[in-house]
Amino acid sequence: MLKEERLRTILNEVELHNRILLTDIAETLEVSIDTVRRDVKELDANKKLKKVHGGAVALGFITNNTRNTNIYAxxxxxxxxxxxxxxxxxxxxxxxxxxxxxxxxxxxxxxxxxxxxxxxxxxxxxxxxxxxxxxxxxxxxxxxxxxxxxxxxxxxxxxxxxxxxxxxxxxxxxxxxxxxxxxxxxxxxxxxxxxxxxxxxxxxxxxxxxxxxxxxxxxxxxxxxxxxxxxxxxxxxxxxxxxxxxxxx
Amino acid sequence: MLKEERLRTILNEVELHNRILLTDIAETLEVSIDTVRRDVKELDANKKLKKVHGGAVALGFITNNTRNTNIYAxxxxxxxxxxxxxxxxxxxxxxxxxxxxxxxxxxxxxxxxxxxxxxxxxxxxxxxxxxxxxxxxxxxxxxxxxxxxxxxxxxxxxxxxxxxxxxxxxxxxxxxxxxxxxxxxxxxxxxxxxxxxxxxxxxxxxxxxxxxxxxxxxxxxxxxxxxxxxxxxxxxxxxxxxxxxxxxx
DNA sequence: ACATGTTTTGCAGTTTTATGCAATATTATT
DNA sequence: AATAATATTGCATAAAACTGCAAAACATGT
Incomplete structure (x- = not known):
């Protein structure tokens, strides 16, 4: 599996479920946990998601929390x-x-x-x-x-x-x-x-x-x-x- | 469960009910009271809520009397x-x-x-x-x-x-x-x-x-x-x- | 086809973080 | 003042993150 595919898959999972566990990803993608960790780190650096201890969460998951309404523009x-x-x-x-x-x-x-x-x-x-x-x-x-x-x-x-x-x-x-x-x-x-x-x-x-x-x-x-x-x-x-x-x- | 998810859940609870008991949160999240205590402490440090004896209250839910920050009352x-x-x-x-x-x-x-x-x-x-x-x-x-x-x-x-x-x-x-x-x-x-x-x-x-x-x-x-x-x-x-x-x- | 350099990946050892437990201190409540 | 509930602290354990390293995969130029 190509690295690009992995990144894509990880991002999809995060956006779908709002959160992922590194261990789960490693298992489903059949790569080592270190690889997943590096991938997530990269995605985090590119502001695609937020890396947290043990996994990652979608960006909107953290912010927007105190804002109760979705504001246009x-x-x-x-x-x-x-x-x-x-x-x-x-x-x-x-x-x-x-x-x-x-x-x-x-x-x-x-x-x-x-x-x-x-x-x-x-x-x-x-x-x-x-x-x-x-x-x-x-x-x-x-x-x-x-x-x-x-x-x-x-x-x-x-x-x-x-x-x-x-x-x-x-x-x-x-x-x-x-x-x-x-x-x-x-x-x-x-x-x-x-x-x-x-x-x-x-x-x-x-x-x-x-x-x-x-x-x-x-x-x-x-x-x-x-x-x-x-x-x-x-x-x-x-x-x-x-x-x-x-x-x- | 990710720590990030816990923090969010706690914050949601606080904003929904204006107040929470640490013991309740510990029970629903199935973690020790110590963990909840640490989480709430962190949220308090980040100005997301106010920690009080026995629980936490939402910001904006302010008492006009400092003597009375006890949530049991x-x-x-x-x-x-x-x-x-x-x-x-x-x-x-x-x-x-x-x-x-x-x-x-x-x-x-x-x-x-x-x-x-x-x-x-x-x-x-x-x-x-x-x-x-x-x-x-x-x-x-x-x-x-x-x-x-x-x-x-x-x-x-x-x-x-x-x-x-x-x-x-x-x-x-x-x-x-x-x-x-x-x-x-x-x-x-x-x-x-x-x-x-x-x-x-x-x-x-x-x-x-x-x-x-x-x-x-x-x-x-x-x-x-x-x-x-x-x-x-x-x-x-x-x-x-x-x-x-x-x-x- | 081959050599070379780069990137990717997994592994092992170390450090950091998260969590629960127990002992002690502090704070409410009676 | 006595008692119960909650906080704090230090510690042990486990999970996760980081580091350096070497093998593998890949790309590139000859």
């Missing part, structure tokens, strides 16, 4: 969040919006950084509150069942009384002509308040949402100071945004 | 919460405090019940927001790192503008003579506001806290309409509360 969102993170200086006062991309940003903030973070998002607040040096202020309100954020008049009123250095927000839809739009009227009111409460607004937006629009308008593009999206976003999509300050990965 | 807390649940009628407007006992109450509320719930506790809000028919209103404020509740002047101000049917609260210490007391002055101010915001206040309190007191006073016992504690609480402890309206299990 997670990799892209993490990259965007990483870029956004570079804007945050120690000691800053920021606002972090709801949505999965913003949640990734909250996740990425290091334990050591000292920040004051306002948020309306329950998951973001939970994530941040475990970081000892982050002062977390939750803007209260009724919690929406779908987005898990505080909404309503009281939330908007509270937002009107603060001014943060940076506001990191998401949007439902964004288009060079129509600006930022949403499906939900209440969300629009909220986002308007968020933008008003910020010296600078940073839009975190996967390319999927570029050049799409909906019924209710949050703001024009010119009110957004920085937009972060993927580099691989279709150039034709991006050129219409070029007149504005767009950071790409 | 949880059974009692659940019983107390179950009793408290009987007071909640459909359509009611209630407030639920922070702390593990109140969190248990939030967990027990059924998916079908229609309620309006105010809270200052992040874990309670997270728990309730998954229930479709509960209107959850989070009273905003700065999130305290230890208790994971909103505190501060804004929180207290917001509380001053609401009136709920029932307020379910916990306390650090309770004594027939000194009433409800706390270790923390800010918490006292908050609890005063909570009591003021309620038509009726229900104290959820494990017997461990009976006849203990601390520096700062929240209120007299007579301001509490109902106190719920365990039946097995020492009778001598309870008789001094008899002049008040005390519900026992």
């Amino acid at each position: 997670l990799d892209e969102k993490i990259k965007i969040a990483e870029k956004a993170l570079t804007l945050i200086k120690n000691g800053a006062v920021i606002f972090i919006d709801g949505g999965t991309t913003c949640l990734e940003l909250a996740r990425l903030i290091s334990m050591d950084s000292e920040l004051t973070c306002f948020t309306i998002s329950l998951p973001v607040a939970v994530e941040l509150s475990s970081k000892p040096n982050i002062k977390v202020i939750f803007i209260g309100g009724q919690i929406s069942k779908d987005a898990h954020i505080a909404i309503g008049a009281n939330t908007i009123h509270n937002l009107s009384e603060i001014k943060v250095d940076y506001s990191f927000i998401g949007t439902g839809y964004v288009d060079s002509q129509y600006g930022l739009t949403e499906f939900d009227w209440d969300i629009v009111q909220l986002k308007k308040a968020v933008i008003k409460a910020a010296k600078k607004t940073v839009l975190l937006c996967i390319s999927e949402k570029l050049n799409s629009q909906h019924r209710y308008k949050t703001c024009d593009l010119k009110e957004i100071n920085t937009m972060i999206t993927e580099l691989n976003a279709d150039n034709s999509l991006l050129k219409s945004f070029k007149s504005h300050d767009v950071i790409l990965l | 949880l059974d009692e807390k659940i019983k107390i919460a179950e009793k408290a649940l009987t007071l909640i009628k459909n359509g009611a407007v209630i407030f639920i405090d922070g702390g593990t006992t109140c969190l248990e109450l939030a967990r027990l509320i059924s998916m079908d019940s229609e309620l309006t719930c105010f809270t200052i506790s992040l874990p309670v809000a997270v728990e309730l927001s998954s229930k479709p028919n509960i209107k959850v209103i989070f009273i905003g404020g700065q999130i305290s790192k230890d208790a994971h509740i909103a505190i501060g002047a804004n929180t207290i101000h917001n509380l001053s503008e609401i009136k709920v049917d029932y307020s379910f609260i916990g306390t650090g210490y309770v004594d027939s003579q000194y009433g409800l007391t706390e270790f923390d002055w800010d918490i006292v101010q908050l609890k005063k506001a909570v009591i003021k915001a309620a038509k009726k206040t229900v104290l959820l309190c494990i017997s461990e806290k009976l006849n203990s007191q601390h520096r700062y006073k929240t209120c007299d016992l007579k301001e509490i309409n109902t106190m719920i504690t365990e039946l097995n609480a020492d009778n001598s402890l309870l008789k001094s509360f008899k002049s008040h309206d005390v519900i026992l299990l």
Whole structure:
């Protein structure tokens, strides 16, 4: 049996069962345990699986554990969040919006950084509150069942009384002509308040949402100071945004 | 079974039930208690959960009282919460405090019940927001790192503008003579506001806290309409509360 | 076909890791 | 204070991982 076949077989087994024992593989492939060990080591080095004591497990087996939902385009969102993170200086006062991309940003903030973070998002607040040096202020309100954020008049009123250095927000839809739009009227009111409460607004937006629009308008593009999206976003999509300050990965 | 699988199983159990007993895990996984202990220790070191005497609790499942990291008391807390649940009628407007006992109450509320719930506790809000028919209103404020509740002047101000049917609260210490007391002055101010915001206040309190007191006073016992504690609480402890309206299990 | 160098494989000895057990210490509970 | 439950520690054993080495398999150039 060729080595390549063995590697393929091992990987298949791991992906099928999420885990394998080296002894089992050695037996079924009729090679020595040392050979299997070397193979698995190689696969591990190539990030195909994770080698553990006594066997190997599929990559997704270890990670993703604390994440309860499967997030669409997670990799892209993490990259965007990483870029956004570079804007945050120690000691800053920021606002972090709801949505999965913003949640990734909250996740990425290091334990050591000292920040004051306002948020309306329950998951973001939970994530941040475990970081000892982050002062977390939750803007209260009724919690929406779908987005898990505080909404309503009281939330908007509270937002009107603060001014943060940076506001990191998401949007439902964004288009060079129509600006930022949403499906939900209440969300629009909220986002308007968020933008008003910020010296600078940073839009975190996967390319999927570029050049799409909906019924209710949050703001024009010119009110957004920085937009972060993927580099691989279709150039034709991006050129219409070029007149504005767009950071790409 | 691979060690990796065990770690994952333990983590899953913790996240599912918020708490586990080492003895239970050892039995289900068919390994020695020492092994489980080592595993949990490792998970704790990796910040995946928090190890406590006799077991482990999920992160985010935080007590507001360091004295009380004992997971055995949880059974009692659940019983107390179950009793408290009987007071909640459909359509009611209630407030639920922070702390593990109140969190248990939030967990027990059924998916079908229609309620309006105010809270200052992040874990309670997270728990309730998954229930479709509960209107959850989070009273905003700065999130305290230890208790994971909103505190501060804004929180207290917001509380001053609401009136709920029932307020379910916990306390650090309770004594027939000194009433409800706390270790923390800010918490006292908050609890005063909570009591003021309620038509009726229900104290959820494990017997461990009976006849203990601390520096700062929240209120007299007579301001509490109902106190719920365990039946097995020492009778001598309870008789001094008899002049008040005390519900026992 | 042959020699040479490289890669792969299995083996033996050694080191590391995982696990359970027992003795002791610490922590809850009464 | 006494008792029970849980933690910690050191140790023994077994399994697994690592290391160096030599034989086998393979590739390559002549």
